Amino acid sequence: MAEEKFLLEMTGITKEFPGVKALKGVELRVKPGEVHGLLGENGAGKSTMMNCLMGIYQPTSGKIVFDGVERKNYTPKESLEFGISMIQQELSPMQDRSIMANIWLGREPVNKFGLVNWKKMYEDTKRVLEIIDLDEDPKTLMRHLTVAKMQMVEIARAVSYDSRLIIMDEPSSAITEKETQQLFKIIRQLKAEGRSIIYISHKLDEIKEITDRVSVYRDGSYVSSANTDEITQDQIIEMMVGRSVENLFPKVKVPIGDVVLEVKDLCHETLFRNVSFTVRKGEIFGLNGLVGAGRTELMETIFGLRPRKSGTVLFKGKEFNPKCGKDSIDAGMAFITEDRRGNGIFPIQDIEFNSTIANIDTYKGAGRLLNLKKMQKDCAEYIEKIAIKTPSQAQLIKNLSGGNQQKVLVARWLMTAPDIIIMDEPTRGIDVGAKSEIHRLIGELVKEGKSVIMISSELPEVMGMSDRIMVMHEGDMMGIIENDETVTPEMLMELASGIVREEQ
Amino acid sequence: MQEKKKNNTLSIFLGKYGIIVMLLALVLVMTILIPGFLSLRNIQGIFLQGSIYGIMALGVTFIIISGGIDLSAGSLVALAAVVSTSFGQLDTAMNKIFPWCPQLPIWVPFVVALAFGGFLGAVNGLMISRLKLVPWIATLGSYYIARGLALVITAGKPVAQLIPAYNTIGGKIGILPVPVLFFAICMAISWILLNYSKFGCDTFAIGGNMSAARVTGINISKTTILIYTFAGIMYGVAAFVYAGRVLSVNPGAAQNYEMSAISASIIGGTSPMGGKGTIWGVLVGTLILSVIRQGLTLLAVDAYWQQIAEGAIIVIAVIFAMRREKAEL
Numbered sequence: 001m002a003e004e005k006f007l008l009e010m011t012g013i014t015k016e017f018p019g020v021k022a023l024k025g026v027e028l029r030v031k032p033g034e035v036h037g038l039l040g041e042n043g044a045g046k047s048t049m050m051n052c053l054m055g056i057y058q059p060t061s062g063k064i065v066f067d068g069v070e071r072k073n074y075t076p077k078e079s080l081e082f083g084i085s086m087i088q089q090e091l092s093p094m095q096d097r098s099i100m101a102n103i104w105l106g107r108e109p110v111n112k113f114g115l116v117n118w119k120k121m122y123e124d125t126k127r128v129l130e131i132i133d134l135d136e137d138p139k140t141l142m143r144h145l146t147v148a149k150m151q152m153v154e155i156a157r158a159v160s161y162d163s164r165l166i167i168m169d170e171p172s173s174a175i176t177e178k179e180t181q182q183l184f185k186i187i188r189q190l191k192a193e194g195r196s197i198i199y200i201s202h203k204l205d206e207i208k209e210i211t212d213r214v215s216v217y218r219d220g221s222y223v224s225s226a227n228t229d230e231i232t233q234d235q236i237i238e239m240m241v242g243r244s245v246e247n248l249f250p251k252v253k254v255p256i257g258d259v260v261l262e263v264k265d266l267c268h269e270t271l272f273r274n275v276s277f278t279v280r281k282g283e284i285f286g287l288n289g290l291v292g293a294g295r296t297e298l299m300e301t302i303f304g305l306r307p308r309k310s311g312t313v314l315f316k317g318k319e320f321n322p323k324c325g326k327d328s329i330d331a332g333m334a335f336i337t338e339d340r341r342g343n344g345i346f347p348i349q350d351i352e353f354n355s356t357i358a359n360i361d362t363y364k365g366a367g368r369l370l371n372l373k374k375m376q377k378d379c380a381e382y383i384e385k386i387a388i389k390t391p392s393q394a395q396l397i398k399n400l401s402g403g404n405q406q407k408v409l410v411a412r413w414l415m416t417a418p419d420i421i422i423m424d425e426p427t428r429g430i431d432v433g434a435k436s437e438i439h440r441l442i443g444e445l446v447k448e449g450k451s452v453i454m455i456s457s458e459l460p461e462v463m464g465m466s467d468r469i470m471v472m473h474e475g476d477m478m479g480i481i482e483n484d485e486t487v488t489p490e491m492l493m494e495l496a497s498g499i500v501r502e503e504q
Numbered sequence: 505m506q507e508k509k510k511n512n513t514l515s516i517f518l519g520k521y522g523i524i525v526m527l528l529a530l531v532l533v534m535t536i537l538i539p540g541f542l543s544l545r546n547i548q549g550i551f552l553q554g555s556i557y558g559i560m561a562l563g564v565t566f567i568i569i570s571g572g573i574d575l576s577a578g579s580l581v582a583l584a585a586v587v588s589t590s591f592g593q594l595d596t597a598m599n600k601i602f603p604w605c606p607q608l609p610i611w612v613p614f615v616v617a618l619a620f621g622g623f624l625g626a627v628n629g630l631m632i633s634r635l636k637l638v639p640w641i642a643t644l645g646s647y648y649i650a651r652g653l654a655l656v657i658t659a660g661k662p663v664a665q666l667i668p669a670y671n672t673i674g675g676k677i678g679i680l681p682v683p684v685l686f687f688a689i690c691m692a693i694s695w696i697l698l699n700y701s702k703f704g705c706d707t708f709a710i711g712g713n714m715s716a717a718r719v720t721g722i723n724i725s726k727t728t729i730l731i732y733t734f735a736g737i738m739y740g741v742a743a744f745v746y747a748g749r750v751l752s753v754n755p756g757a758a759q760n761y762e763m764s765a766i767s768a769s770i771i772g773g774t775s776p777m778g779g780k781g782t783i784w785g786v787l788v789g790t791l792i793l794s795v796i797r798q799g800l801t802l803l804a805v806d807a808y809w810q811q812i813a814e815g816a817i818i819v820i821a822v823i824f825a826m827r828r829e830k831a832e833l
Contacts, residue, residue, distance in 0.1 A: 054719075056719070075721065076718075076719040076720075076721070077719065077720060077721025078721075080719075080720070080721075092713050092715070092716065093712075093713065093716070094708060094709060094712030094713050094716065094779055095712065095779065096708075096712060096775065096779050096780035097708055097712055097779070101705065101708070105705070105709055105716065105717070105720050105722075106705075106706075106709065106717070106720030106721050106722050107720070108702055108705050110702065114701070114702075115696065115700040115701060116699070116700045116701060116702065116704070116705060118699075118700070
């Protein structure tokens with residue numbers, strides 16, 4: 001067999017962020033004219049790898065060869081120019097500009113007076129839109145397009161750059177089944193023109209349908225590559241999750257008590273349907289699923305941050321209909337959100353402020369003024385109790401490590417004396433050592449008789465910590481399983497991918 | 505289905521031309537209430553009144569489209585006006601700032617106004633792009649500094665006894681007031697720059713999606729400096745025309761004009777969030793403001809109440825703009 005020719009060869013790619021090694025010697029090889037599936041759990045390093053390829057990040061080390069030439073230290077603009085385009089998962093076009101202004105952004109054609117030649121741009125756009133079969137006037141504002149069409153415009157942009165490699169990051173996550181088929185049609189056409197496509201998706205059926213080869217990443221490392229038709233979905237799943245669960249510490253055995261929270265047939269307008277489950281005292285209830293499964297949205301609805309369409313929630317035996325987060329907090333529920341920076345910490349405030357803020361009402365003393373002494377005392381108590389590593393409680397929270405920030409947030413919610421604590425991805429972006437401390441903390445919470453609902457994408461975490469695990473897939477409840485020795489990562493992955501549904 | 509489509513067309517039409525409807529409605533009401541509102545003299549007055557902050561609003565519009573704001577516009581106009589008119593005084597006059605200066609032709613203060621205005625704008629742009637100050641902080645600083653400088657270099661006294669050519673700048677050619685001519689020329693230049701230059705496209709890109717702009721290789725820092733420089737040049741023109749109208753420039757001049765310019769731009773449909781705006785919108789926004797001002801003055805409405813009316817119009821215009829954006833989605 002002749003030596004295989006690759007359009008793209010990335011080898012030994014390492015990327016370090018302060019405190020985190022996001023990529024550890026990862027590789028990727030893409031042949032000309034192939035659709036290459038990129039797979040891995042959340043946080044496996046797919047996006048970081050693609051950002052390195054686009055020149056948005058500079059890899060710490062490693063080699064990138066594109067089209068036979070080694071490329072080093074290039075900018076996103078240069079990568080566009082030598083033929084790599086990326087269609088982001090979250091499209092953010094210039095909404096109030098036309099299709100053509102978006103496509104030719106940064107390289108508008110000009111006439112001999114140096115003025116933008118809109119007529120040429122219009123004609124060129126028409127031609128590009130024809131290639132990808134998009135019947136829209138180039139002057140239409142992006143605001144008036146559906147997400148699927150915006151995506152098509154992005155593809156048109158890639159074609160207009162004459163890109164030989166087009167990266168599509170979860171392109172089907174926000175479009176309908178029918179639109180996905182249309183997308184596949186275009187992908188096949190681009191492929192026939194000799195272009196290569198890197199297709200990132202969690203949906204294994206799509207991967208099977210559209211890709212020629214797949215590469216699998218796990219925890220920032222390269223696992224392996226294979227031809228799609230020589231591999232089964234089960235094998236792909238095994239490659240994605242195939243790690244030992246042994247390095248997790250054993251779960252603390254805690255007696256399980258009465259039902260604290262009961263959810264019956266809860267529906268949201270669009271995001272999830274007919275979800276029912278119960279959580280008991282002293283239980284850690286794991287909630288697993290892929291991005292877009294509706295896990296966070298489900299919890300936000302129970303917590304009163306989103307309106308529910310139908311269904312009932314019983315909390316401590318009483319009907320529970322919170323209008324806002326405050327109602328839930330007062331009733332004894334706590335919610336530690338996933339996006340620590342976005343809606344968790346107040347970065348430029350100190351630990352004391354950050355730990356007491358959810359509970360500030362209780363510190364109102366004489367004349368409605370705050371009892372600062374008591375706040376200091378309580379804060380100090382929690383720093384001690386959950387071992388927050390900090391020189392003092394006056395330290396600004398932004399100066400703490402991710403793990404310690406998370407602990408401050410746990411302290412914040414513990415001060416509200418909750419009966420049930422919802423934790424959304426409690427250990428995301430936290431290094432290994434701090435992870436186990438957070439896990440130990442969760443163990444202690446249930447020992448005190450609290451209940452924990454833990455949303456997590458990380459299978460070892462879910463399997464190592466939970467008493468029971470509920471798996472969701474695109475808004476559907478796939479099943480609730482008792483977490484015993486018979487549970488395997490493959491089982492959970494199959495449920496999360498929507499391949500099989502646990503019989504109820 | 506047909507019905508819905510029609511509705512949609514109507515809403516798109518209103519979205520696009522709603523402010524013109526608003527302007528026409530205002531003119532209609534004023535014409536009914538005030539006899540002779542549409543007389544030549546009054547129409548001249550309306551355009552004349554709007555020309556100064558209209559010219560400023562052109563520069564401000566570039567800034568707002570790029571996602572910025574300029575609170576210093578009025579102060580920069582005042583500073584550019586006192587500095588430039590110092591080159592346009594009669595030689596019999598005690599020249600306040602440049603005593604060694606002989607009497608100069610009118611083009612000198614014109615060039616000085618534009619160059620100095622552009623320089624002041626560039627300083628704003630540098631503070632924002634190089635020192636990474638948010639636009640409203642940077643321009644809040646220059647709002648005070650420029651006003652203070654104008655007061656310091658004039659010792660608080662007006663620059664007067666300007667050369668006779670200034671009378672022409674504030675006068676009329678036929679029925680056309682010269683300041684309005686300046687406004688028209690500035691509009692034409694701005695229109696070409698915004699719609700037919702790379703600079704205009706980059707301005708939309710920075711305000712519409714800064715990260716996309718960066719990825720496509722647009723030099724954000726350079727473009728930002730250019731945007732504020734262009735705005736400064738517009739303030740320079742405004743300063744020059746202003747001097748022609750008042751013929752004696754007080755260092756406290758053009759107070760609050762930045763607010764009129766921002767209002768005209770926003771009423772004209774420039775998105776306060778950036779990424780959207782038009783030059784004809786600035787014209788219509790400017791006219792809406794001056795029709796209200798002129799009309800309410802003629803109706804002898806108390807000046808205090810005029811302010812309330814203006815504020816209400818701005819808020820209503822933005823509410824409409826937001827409504828139609830929602831309708832378009």
